[in-house]
Amino acid sequence: MHGKKRYRHLNLVPRTLGAAIALAIALLAPRALNAASIALRWTAPGDDGNVGRAANYELRYSESTVASADTATWWSAATSAGTLPTPRIAGSQESFTVAGLDSGKTYYFVIRTADEVPNWSGYSNVAARSTGTGGGGLPTPANFAGVPVTGGVRLTWNAVTTGGATGYHVYRGAAGVTIGTLIHTATITETAWIDTTALSGQAYKYSLTSYAGANDSAPTEYNVSVPADGVVAAPGELLGYPNPASGKVTLRFMAGTASGASGRVRLVIYDLTGHLISELINEDMPAGETAVDWLCQSDHGNKVAPGLYNAILDTPLGRKVTRLAIVP
Structure with a gap:
């Protein structure tokens, strides 16, 4: 690993191949999450065109671009991004963060989907993004904390007053993941937010960054477990x-x-x-x-x-x- 770790971000959309198997996915313009990670986004395809639900995703990346349109050879040599979450219903928004990258380098990404057989889709287009070399020195928010409350999880943090940040990004993933999905963008004056989509009986890892433009600060993290009965007391309740x-x-x-x-x-x-x-x-x-x-x-x-x-x-x-x- 080289350089200081920070985070960057990337987007995706579906592309129909015409075959009655899982759709390939076309990557959109990537967004850098930090100097060591790139977050990918796409719209879930189906298992029969835009209908149903695909069974698996396979995402791979490399520092080498695809030569002479030979994606198959590139795919065989590329690095797997690991196990991705199970695809959602067609049309749902998906995301995944590839972490552990080297700072200051360009990476190329290709993704495929499969149905339950599995019949694999064709290859997506190639999306490229360079990791940063320092993230612009944006400050990490201090005193980030979360607590289950009735109706969700309440997150709080101290305001960032220096460094040029223009707002905050809140990410949520399963406990143990490097960084999760972007679920909220807060203004620079906000210091609290309630995640009303948190599910009872689930454990989450929340990550918070300050951001300016396409750059995020290094994240601060907090793990929260939501009780199975969904009834939680806030301070003073x-x-x-x-x-x-x-x-x-x-x-x-x-x-x-x-x-x-x-x-x-x-x-x-x-x-x-x-x-x-x-x-x-x-x-x-x-x-x-x-x-x-x-x-x-x-x-x-x-x-x-x-x-x-x-x-x-x-x-x-x-x-x-x-x-x-x-x-x-």
């Missing part, structure tokens, strides 16, 4: 699920201080007459999302009567009260 409930309520909240330090947490259940039913937590806890189950019982092990109850949470962030309905 106390959520009970299900509600109404019978037999068990899961209470979710964010423990700790606003600065991320540990702090005292007390979580109790009272009936509407003011009688303490159960003390679930009364201890110092580390910062982060916490889930506690109340089995709809008193501290003596007696099942509570159907009715309304108050769950009261005290943390360094303040007090929160949530009304719970217990049914037979």
Whole structure:
């Protein structure tokens, strides 16, 4: 690897070959993501022209261009970009980032698709892009963080005030990938955004860069796991699920201080007459999302009567009260 790693970006669209097999894909003008990576974009083809869903993609690249229109020979010698995600329904927007490239070099890309047999499409056109040599010195945003909230994942970061950046790019991929798909472009004044397309029970890696023109800064990254039930508490919230409930309520909240330090947490259940039913937590806890189950019982092990109850949470962030309905 040579030079400082940064990121660059590339685009793609489909091309019909006329055969009843997966379409070849024509690469559009690439966009540099950084000096070590190039992100590819295309529109998903089908498995029969523009109908259905292809089964596989194969993407290859080389520092050598295709000589004398002999794409087959070039393909045999080119480097595979690895396993690409399963194709989406025809017409969907797709993307993939090829990472681990050398800075300051030109790379050539070709992609093919296949159906389930597999019948392979023809070769796409050849798309070329040079990686950068320094990315223009754009600053990486500081204090990037993410937290699941009801309805998505909330991302926050510090504003970039120097270096000439004009905005931010948010990328999302599966946990463990180098960098994911561009999912949001923010203005330079924004410092927070909620990803409302995050799915319950999934783990994601978010990457954030500042950008100016076609150049991005080096990314900052944050991994987030979204609970399977999709119910998440934001800082200062106390959520009970299900509600109404019978037999068990899961209470979710964010423990700790606003600065991320540990702090005292007390979580109790009272009936509407003011009688303490159960003390679930009364201890110092580390910062982060916490889930506690109340089995709809008193501290003596007696099942509570159907009715309304108050769950009261005290943390360094303040007090929160949530009304719970217990049914037979």
